[in-house]
Amino acid sequence: MADCKDLCQRLGSDDTDVLRDAAYEAGESGCVEAVGHLARLLCSRNLGVQEAADRALRKIGGKEVVAAVKPLLRSDDAPTRNASMDILRAVGVQDFPTLIELLHDADPDIRIFASDILGSTDSRLAVAPLCEALLKDHEVNVRYQAAVSLGELAFADASSCLGKAMEDDEWVQFAVIEALAKIRDASSVGALVKALDRSSDLVASMIVDALGEIGNIKAVTMLLKRMDASPEVLRNKIVKAVVRILGGKALSLLSAAERERFREYLLAALADDEEDVQDAAVSGLGSVGGEAAATAVLAHAARIDRDRHPERYEHAVAAMREMGLTEALGRALREGGDARRMVALDVLAALPCAACSGLLMDAFADLPEEMRPAAAHALAAIAGEEAAAFFLELLGGDDEALLLEAVSFLGGKLRLPAAGEAVFALLGHPSAAVTEAALDACVAIGGEGLDARFREMFASDEPMERLMAVYALGKMGVRDHMDVIRSALSDEVPDIRKIALEALAEMCGHEEEGLPLIVAGLSDENRDVRLAVVELLGGCDSDKIYPYLEQALSDTDDWVRIRALEALGNRGERDAVPRLLELAGEPSKLVALKAVEVLGEIGGPAAFEGLLRLGAGDDPELVAAVEAAIARLRDEQGER
């Protein structure tokens, strides 16, 4: 990077390319001496140069930049003025006194700029001066901007001066209300509620929105009181605000009469043009409940475009669930159009109730075909034994979605022995998803019958069939199928060998039967199989496996070695330290770094000393890893 003096000189050039380059470098190197030049270039007529200067000034920042850019606020040239505003918004906070001084400038435009900039400072120090401007400046636009900026800063200390400003012009009031809403402090509520009574409908509606946003319970009584006397639009807004403030639960605490009255308002608000008013009405109706509410919300949900507004749809469905099993649901299933039926199904899918599964099964046959998977899904989610016959019948069909529902219900949920044969038959299904589900279902169901079936299957010439058989038999009890597992360990297909190994995991501590079979895999020709072995050993709770992990440290594959290292680390094998120190000097970076990490994990004097020696090496990445390992050891020492 060039030195600062040189840059200043280049900033005097008249070649725009040179200027842009120099400005860039001045910014990157933080060359403060260049600030004057850069400020001058900010007024350049060449936009490319202007922009480069702008970026550089922001990068440099500090008092000098504030001082140099300040006069440009008075420029007659709009782009220059805007650029200097933008820069001051970014760096102005670095010279507060200057900003305050500008807030008292004789020129109202400058005072507006200053208020604006103070709003971006994110500093509490800006509150008092802005409050003063808000209450005392005689130019309305300055007061307006001060309110906006106080909102942007959003410090609660501003509430009281903002409250006083509610006496001001309506124009200023708008900004004040917004600011109070942004501050969201209890102290703002009082100010807003007080203003509610003497406000025009327009201002009142802003206040209502703001109160809803702040969400303070103090406002509710006032809002309810205002409801009857308000025109419809405002009333709906009040409904929204009250729902927002109280949330669902508290609504049910209203007295019966109040609740009745409020339900009418909620139903009316459901027809409002604004979506968030509708959504609030939905929440409210969900908690006050009743048939009229259920019918209305269901019809409303059916009108929502669920692809475009999934969250609104879900919201309505959740409200329906809150109301429980209503007549509206049954009616929709029986005689509704597609949209209403879909809503009913979605609601039922998570509505556990005694009568619900019967409702679904009765309606199933009359549903259009494309809706049946959703119905089966809902049923599977909520039903128990009573739906067994229903789903067994589905197993005979050929619709993939229905099959998946039936298989997971009968196998995963009910573990129904009577379904065993039919589910097993699906292992030959062309769809991979169905086969996979059927395999898991078979494992879940278990039993002698399936056991025999899988043993038969293992004799197949089809690798896929052998693989499924080994997987299932392993899961259904290794010890009962050792002959199969043993023979699978020398299958020609590596994945089958892997599955067999994984089946043996629980027997790894068994010195005669399990361990020898597993560690034989360390010399498998396939790297993935060897990885599986090492991983298995790492998770094995036995004191006999250390020599095998050590053997794996000499594997030809880096990742096999890495997994072995990790396993040693997890087990805290101190005996491994000398070997680990050797490995830390490996040419393979991955292995070396892992060895260092593991040394830090295992600890002990030998590891510590070794690490110190390694720390004197000259590979920066390795040294960094060593330092991290040492720091870790130190921390652990400290904790003890």
Place this chain on the structure above:
Amino acid sequence: MTSLFSKTISLRKDLKISDAEFAQLRDFIYAQSGIFVADNRKYLVENRLATRLKELNLKSFSEYHAYLQYDAGRRQELNRLFEVITTNETSFYRNPPQLKVFQDMVLKDVLDKQRAARQKRLRIWSAGCSTGEEPYTIAIILHEVLRTELSTWDIRITANDLSEAVLAQAREGVYTDYSLRTTPKEIVARYFTPDGANFRIKPEVKRLVAFGQINLSDRMMLKRVERSHIVFCRNVIIYFDDEMKKNVIAAFYDNLLPGGQLLIGHSESLHNISRAFRPKHYPGAIIYGKEE
């Protein structure tokens, strides 16, 4: 078998990327390419890379990060990673209204000026050219406009991309009809030869384009690109964060000859990125001009 297997039984639990790992990977990607992977793409990254991690037998995304730095296969892996995080989606005659403005206004203007200055020389830069559809489209348009006069011009279209894989395809110059879905039939007939079910770009079009690898986050590399009359960088800066956008757009500004013009994607804008260019509004396109 392996793929069949992994489809059938999912042995491993799903790989999840933690916030810290995502940040680590994002910073790595950013340092390597300037591509800023926004937070909302976290799950996309997780989803797309999880399969890759399983193939590599890696256990976590931080291991993947180590792999990208130190494994013997890291270079190839980096290319794969870029393929995952970027979209190479492109086609011939993408965004026809913009290309019409390019042909009728921008290009005509530059050609007239060059003729007037008795300098029949034209340099166009296609930055982020993907599999070559964009620079070849530009070359075709030049043929269409200049016809026989073309041989009297000194023309070069410099086409760059980050991904070696897409560049290799671009150099090959063979395309499916999908790439040509918005290309007029007579253009296909004139500038491609059928190659089985595919279409091969003709040598006289290919000749105008020079492909090369470039990383738009590398300021020095960008400085070495020959200065251009026109820069195309469409649907590329969407991947970058604001800081990187500013740097790249500033580099285009520096690269452009006085009076040069920049074309960006129709969903992109220079708002808050650069004030150096003067936007000119045409029906269907905004063209950004550097002053004379």
